Amino acid sequence: MLLKTSLRSLLAHKGRMVLSLIAIVLSVAFVSGTLVFSDTATSTFDKLFASTASDVQVSPAPPKGGNAADTGGKTLTVPATTLAQLTAQPGVKSAEGSVSVQSATLVNPKTNKAVGPTGGAPTIVGAWVPGPHPAMTVTSGSAPSGPRQMMIDADTAKHANLHLGDPIRIIGDQGTFDFTISGIATFTGTNPGAALAFTDVPTAQQDLLGSTGGYTSIDLYGDGSKTDDQLKAEVGAVVGSDYQAKTAAEQKADNQKGIGSFLDFMKYVMLGFAGISLLVGAFLIINTFSMLVAQRTREIGLLRALGGSRKQVNRSVLIEALLLGVIGSTLGMAAGLGIALLLIQLMKLAGMNLSTSLDISASVPIASYLVGIVITVLAAWIPARRAGKVSPMAALSDHGTPSEGASNKIRMALGLLVTLGGGALLAAGATAKQLAAGGSDLGLGLVLTLIGFVILGPLLAGVVIRLLGAVLPALFGPAGRLAQRNALRNPRRTGATAAALMIGLALVTGASVVTNSMVSSTSAQIDKSVGADYIITVNHGGLTAPMIAAAKGTAGLAHVTEQRELPATFTLPGGKSVDQLVSAVSPTFAQDFSLPVSSGSVNGLAAGGITVDANFAKDNSLKVGDRIGIDYGKGRTQSLPIALVTSTGNQIFDRHFFATIDTVDQAVPADQQPTDVVVFGKAAAGADVEKTLTALQDSLNAYPQVSVQDQAGYKKLVQKSVDTLLYLVYGLLGLAIMVAVLGVVNTLALSVVERTREIGLLRAIGLSRRQLRRMIRLESVVIALFGAILGTGLGLSWGITTQRVLRNSGLNVLSVPVGTIVVVLLLSAVVGLLAALLPAFRAARMNVLAAIASG
Amino acid sequence: MTTASTAVQASENPGGPSASAAAARQVTKAYGSGETRVTALDAVDVDIQRGRFTAIMGPSGSGKSTLMHCLAGLDTVSEGRIWIGDTEITGLRDKQLTRLRRDKIGFIFQAFNLLPTLNALENITLPMDIAGRKADPAWLQQVVETVGLADRLKHRPTQLSGGQQQRVAVARALAARPEIIFGDEPTGNLDSRSGAEVLTFLRRSVDELAQTIVMVTHDPVAASYADRVLFLADGVIVDEMHGPTADSVLERMRRFDGKRTS
Numbered sequence A: 001m002l003l004k005t006s007l008r009s010l011l012a013h014k015g016r017m018v019l020s021l022i023a024i025v026l027s028v029a030f031v032s033g034t035l036v037f038s039d040t041a042t043s044t045f046d047k048l049f050a051s052t053a054s055d056v057q058v059s060p061a062p063p064k065g066g067n068a069a070d071t072g073g074k075t076l077t078v079p080a081t082t083l084a085q086l087t088a089q090p091g092v093k094s095a096e097g098s099v100s101v102q103s104a105t106l107v108n109p110k111t112n113k114a115v116g117p118t119g120g121a122p123t124i125v126g127a128w129v130p131g132p133h134p135a136m137t138v139t140s141g142s143a144p145s146g147p148r149q150m151m152i153d154a155d156t157a158k159h160a161n162l163h164l165g166d167p168i169r170i171i172g173d174q175g176t177f178d179f180t181i182s183g184i185a186t187f188t189g190t191n192p193g194a195a196l197a198f199t200d201v202p203t204a205q206q207d208l209l210g211s212t213g214g215y216t217s218i219d220l221y222g223d224g225s226k227t228d229d230q231l232k233a234e235v236g237a238v239v240g241s242d243y244q245a246k247t248a249a250e251q252k253a254d255n256q257k258g259i260g261s262f263l264d265f266m267k268y269v270m271l272g273f274a275g276i277s278l279l280v281g282a283f284l285i286i287n288t289f290s291m292l293v294a295q296r297t298r299e300i301g302l303l304r305a306l307g308g309s310r311k312q313v314n315r316s317v318l319i320e321a322l323l324l325g326v327i328g329s330t331l332g333m334a335a336g337l338g339i340a341l342l343l344i345q346l347m348k349l350a351g352m353n354l355s356t357s358l359d360i361s362a363s364v365p366i367a368s369y370l371v372g373i374v375i376t377v378l379a380a381w382i383p384a385r386r387a388g389k390v391s392p393m394a395a396l397s398d399h400g401t402p403s404e405g406a407s408n409k410i411r412m413a414l415g416l417l418v419t420l421g422g423g424a425l426l427a428a429g430a431t432a433k434q435l436a437a438g439g440s441d442l443g444l445g446l447v448l449t450l451i452g453f454v455i456l457g458p459l460l461a462g463v464v465i466r467l468l469g470a471v472l473p474a475l476f477g478p479a480g481r482l483a484q485r486n487a488l489r490n491p492r493r494t495g496a497t498a499a500a501l502m503i504g505l506a507l508v509t510g511a512s513v514v515t516n517s518m519v520s521s522t523s524a525q526i527d528k529s530v531g532a533d534y535i536i537t538v539n540h541g542g543l544t545a546p547m548i549a550a551a552k553g554t555a556g557l558a559h560v561t562e563q564r565e566l567p568a569t570f571t572l573p574g575g576k577s578v579d580q581l582v583s584a585v586s587p588t589f590a591q592d593f594s595l596p597v598s599s600g601s602v603n604g605l606a607a608g609g610i611t612v613d614a615n616f617a618k619d620n621s622l623k624v625g626d627r628i629g630i631d632y633g634k635g636r637t638q639s640l641p642i643a644l645v646t647s648t649g650n651q652i653f654d655r656h657f658f659a660t661i662d663t664v665d666q667a668v669p670a671d672q673q674p675t676d677v678v679v680f681g682k683a684a685a686g687a688d689v690e691k692t693l694t695a696l697q698d699s700l701n702a703y704p705q706v707s708v709q710d711q712a713g714y715k716k717l718v719q720k721s722v723d724t725l726l727y728l729v730y731g732l733l734g735l736a737i738m739v740a741v742l743g744v745v746n747t748l749a750l751s752v753v754e755r756t757r758e759i760g761l762l763r764a765i766g767l768s769r770r771q772l773r774r775m776i777r778l779e780s781v782v783i784a785l786f787g788a789i790l791g792t793g794l795g796l797s798w799g800i801t802t803q804r805v806l807r808n809s810g811l812n813v814l815s816v817p818v819g820t821i822v823v824v825l826l827l828s829a830v831v832g833l834l835a836a837l838l839p840a841f842r843a844a845r846m847n848v849l850a851a852i853a854s855g
Numbered sequence B: 001m002t003t004a005s006t007a008v009q010a011s012e013n014p015g016g017p018s019a020s021a022a023a024a025r026q027v028t029k030a031y032g033s034g035e036t037r038v039t040a041l042d043a044v045d046v047d048i049q050r051g052r053f054t055a056i057m058g059p060s061g062s063g064k065s066t067l068m069h070c071l072a073g074l075d076t077v078s079e080g081r082i083w084i085g086d087t088e089i090t091g092l093r094d095k096q097l098t099r100l101r102r103d104k105i106g107f108i109f110q111a112f113n114l115l116p117t118l119n120a121l122e123n124i125t126l127p128m129d130i131a132g133r134k135a136d137p138a139w140l141q142q143v144v145e146t147v148g149l150a151d152r153l154k155h156r157p158t159q160l161s162g163g164q165q166q167r168v169a170v171a172r173a174l175a176a177r178p179e180i181i182f183g184d185e186p187t188g189n190l191d192s193r194s195g196a197e198v199l200t201f202l203r204r205s206v207d208e209l210a211q212t213i214v215m216v217t218h219d220p221v222a223a224s225y226a227d228r229v230l231f232l233a234d235g236v237i238v239d240e241m242h243g244p245t246a247d248s249v250l251e252r253m254r255r256f257d258g259k260r261t262s
C-alpha cells in the first residue's frame, strides 16, 4: 500500500523531481565513471606489464636517501662481467643487458625544440633490446645499428612530425649526439605516454653512459625449472648488495606505481568532482522534498486525520526518496560508462592508449547504488521527519504550510555554537606558534565554520537578504520588492539553495587567497634574498658540464653559481639519523644570496661548514659548531660542522642544507656527483644586464631544454607553476557553480509552481510579463549573491587563516586577490540571472486564468 | 424579451464618449471543439453603465465567470467585440491588455486576493506600484477609512480574517480609481455578516465615490445590493431587473428554475 502511494506520488510529481534526479545522476556518474576508468586503466597496464616483464631483473641498488633518477645523479650500471656470470647461472635460459636513461633530452635539430612529453611522462632513451616478448615492434624502417642510427616510437614521431631519414639529436649527461632516424617502432599494446628512442647497445653505452661494458639493468628469462622467487634469491646471492634483483611481479608493481600515481591523481580529481556534486545534490534533494511536503501538507494532514501514523507518513516520503535514489543510481551508473569512455579518449589525446573495452567490476554497481541511495534517503530524511510532524489540524487550515519558527531558536543556538567554535579554532590556528597545532586547528575550524554556516544559513538569509534587498525596491520598483519578499519568505529553502554556491565559492576563495599569497611570498623572498641576476633551470634531465661551460663563457657575466643535490644520510650528534639532500653550491653562493642568519656566520660556509634551518636546529637541539655525520653511500662519508643556522620563512633556504661544492668534493669525487639542478648567474659590474641576458640565452641556445630567466622572468615562472593549481581550483569552481545553478533553477522552478495562484493574481491586476520575469530574476540574483557573500566571507577567513598558519613556512606575505573576488561576486549575479531564465520564462507563459483558478 | 432591446438600445457604436463603462457586442465564447464543444457565452450583448453597481446572476455553469473574464480582458472571446470605456479590447495584445487591466480595471476574486508577502497597505497600493504611479494620499486615506482598515494596514494577510482580507481586496480595487471594478463572487467564501460588510462597502463606493462595479454572484441577497441585475442562463442574458430586492431576485430565480425544469 505504502509503496503504491509513494510510487504514485513520485510519478505525479515527476516534473519536480527532474532536477534532483539530474543531481543524483551526475554525482553517481562521476563515481561510477571514475571506478570504471581506473579499473580499465589498471587492467590495461596489468596486461602490458605482465606480457613484457622479464622473469627476474637485476639493476644497481639505488644510493642511500633516494633514487638516482630522481636527483639527476650519475647513472649507475651493472658491469658486463655480471651479465656473463648471470647467463651461466643455472635455471637461466637467457640474459639480456639493457641500457636506458631518463635524463637525456630528445631534440629535433630542424626546429631546435625538445621532442616528447614536457611534464609527467618521461622521455626514455636506450638500447634496442627486444627480448623474447617485446612491448614494441618495428613498424617501419629498420632497427638501429651503428653509431649514427636511432629508432623512435610512432606516437612521438607523429607528434613531432619526424620521419624516416630525418635527423634527431640527444642531449644527455655525456654530451650532445646526432643521429638519423632509421626506424619507427609501435607499441604492441598500450603506450603509457612516454617518448622512447633507441640505438644499438654499444652506441647507447657509449653515448648515454660514457663507456662500453655497462648496463643499466639485466633481464633474465628462466628455463622453467625454477620459480621467479627462487631465481631471484639465487641471483641476489651472486650479485651482492650493490645490486638488486626483482621478480616479474615486483617489476610489475614498480611500473604500476609509476603509472598509478598519475592515475591516482586523476582518480582523486574525479572523486573531488563527485564529492562536490554529491554535496550540492543533497541540498537539491532536501529542497525538493521540503517543497513537496509543504505542498502536500493538507493532504498529509488529512491522512493523519484519517488515522495514518506519523511513522507511515514519514516512511512514505522516505520510500519516495528511495525510489528516486534507485532510478538516479541506475541512470548515473550508465552515464558513468560514458564518462569513463570520455576519459579514455582524453587519455588518448594525452598519448595514452587504453583499451576501450570497459572493465566493470562488482565495485561499480555497489558503489553507485550505495552513493546514490544513501545520499538521496539521507537528504530526504529531514523533510520526511517534518512531514511526520504535520498535525491532523493542518488538513483544516487554509494556509497549510508548516510553521518554521519553532526550531529557529535551537538552530540559532546550535549554529552560533558551531560557528563560534570553528571561528575560535581558526583564530587559535592563526596565532599558533607550532605549525602542526596550527594545522589541526585550521582543519577542524574549517569544517566547523562550514557546518556552522550551513546551519545558520536560513537565519543569515533573513539578515543578509533584508540588507541586499533593501536596495531592490528603490532600484527595480515593485518587482524588486516582490523579489525581496519572495527570497525572504522561506529562509530555510533560500539557505539550502544558497549553501550549494556557498561551499563552492568558499573553497575557491580560500584556495585563491592561498595561491595568491604563495606567489606574493615567493616574489618577496626572491626580492629579499636573491642577488643573482639570472636563473638557469632545466626542464628535463640536469644541467651538464658542457652547459655550465657554455654559460660561463658568456661575455658580461661575472660568475655562475652552481647548485646540485646529493642524497645522504645525516647522523646527528644525538645519534639520530635522517635521510636528507645536501645542496652543494659554488662558493659564490654567499655573494648571490643574502642568507637569513639566525645564528652563526655566512663565512663558515666557505670554511667547510654546512647550514641547517632554524626549525631543524630546534627540533634536533642543534647549534652552530655541532658536527653532522654525512653518509653519501658506498663508503663516502664526511663530518661537517654547522656553520650557520638560517632563520625560517623563506622557501629558498627552508629545509635546505647548504655546503660548498669544494666541501662535498672531499667526500664525493667530482665525477661521481650528479648534474646541477639550477645555476645562477651574476652580471659583471658595468655590464648591461639586459644584453647579458640575451647573450646568456644565446650561449645556451643549443640546449632547448634549458631556460634562462632574469628575476622578473623567474617570478613569472613561479606564478605559472601556481597557475596549474589555480586551473584545477577553477575547474572545481566551474562544476560547483554548474550544480549550484541546477539548485537555484530547481528552487525557482518549484517556487514558481508553488506560487502559481499568486502569479495569476499579479498578472490579473496588471503585472506585465517583463515585470514578472524581472521579479523572478531578481529573486534568483539575490539568492545567488547571498550564497556568494557567505562563500567568499568563509573562504576569506579560511585563506587568511591558512596564510597565518603557514607564515613561518614560506607563506609570509598575505595577498588577497581582490580582483578575483569581485569577479566571483559578479559572476554569481550572472549565475543567478542564468538560473532564472527557464523558471521566469515558464512563469511568464502561464495562462492568467488557469493560474488564478488553480489550487 | 425586454433585455435584448434595452441592451441594443444603448448604442450601436459604444466607442466614443458614452454612458457605458464596458460593453459587449455579440460576444460568443466556446471551449473545446467538435463533440466536446461547450458554448459558454452565446452572442451576448451587454452595456455596463458608469457609476452603477451591476450584478450578474445565474445558476452555476451559466457563464457568469466567463462573461466577467471576457469583459475584464482576462480571457479572449471566440467572436464579437468588447469595449472598456472608449477602448476596444478584442484584438489587443497581451502587453496592451495587461496595461489596460493595470490602469483601468480593479479585481476582487472569490479567494486568494492578496499576496502573502505584502502587508495590507502594500497590497492596496500594489496596482499603483506596478504602474509606477504614486497613490493620492487623501484618496487612499478615504478608501482605507471607508473599508475600515486604518488599524490593520501593517498586517500580513495571514494575520487577517477572511472578511478583512476581502475588504483589503476591495480597498485595493478602489484605491487605484479604476474605470471599472470586477468582482467574481467576492463574498462567496464569507459568512453572512462579513459578506454584508463587504457588500456595504461596495455599495458605498458606488454611492459616495461614484465607482462602477460589476459583480458576479449566485446569492440573491448579494445581488440585492446592486442597482441592476442581469440574469444569465446557458450563456445567454435572459432578463434584467432594476432596483432589486433579495426577495424579488429570489422570486425571479425561482421562476427561472421552474421554467428550466419544466
Ligand SMILES: Nc1ncnc2c1ncn2[C@@H]1O[C@H](COP(=O)(O)OP(=O)(O)O)[C@@H](O)[C@H]1O
Pocket (backbone or CB within 6 Å): B031, B032, B038, B039, B040, B058, B059, B060, B061, B062, B063, B064, B065, B066, B067
Ligand atoms: N476552461 C474551460 N474549459 C472548458 N469549459 C469551460 C472552461 N471554463 C468554463 N467552461 C464551461 O463553460 C461554462 C460556463 O462556465 P462558468 O463561466 O465558469 O460558469 P459560472 O461562473 O456561471 O458557474 C460551463 O459549462 C463550464 O463547464
Ligand SMILES: [Mg+2]
Pocket (backbone or CB within 6 Å): B064, B065, B066
Ligand atoms: Mg463562476
